[in-house]
Amino acid sequence: MDELGGRFWLRLFGLILACGIAGMLIFWLLGAVWYAWGAFGALLFVFVCIGGFAWMYDRRKIREYEEADA
Numbered sequence: 001m002d003e004l005g006g007r008f009w010l011r012l013f014g015l016i017l018a019c020g021i022a023g024m025l026i027f028w029l030l031g032a033v034w035y036a037w038g039a040f041g042a043l044l045f046v047f048v049c050i051g052g053f054a055w056m057y058d059r060r061k062i063r064e065y066e067e068a069d070a
Helices: 006-069
Strands: none
Touching: none
């Protein structure tokens, strides 16, 4: 019963593969932005993406807290 099983290893391999592909896509996109807009544009693009994600996350948490208080 100490074995993890084949299903676990297939899921782990799939997760590693998906993270690798996602990483390649992120670096490709960032490289394209850097090429098109330069260093300042790439930095601005990253800050806008992070800010947009933080804004959506914050709105969701505020809604959860309001529902918990009600």
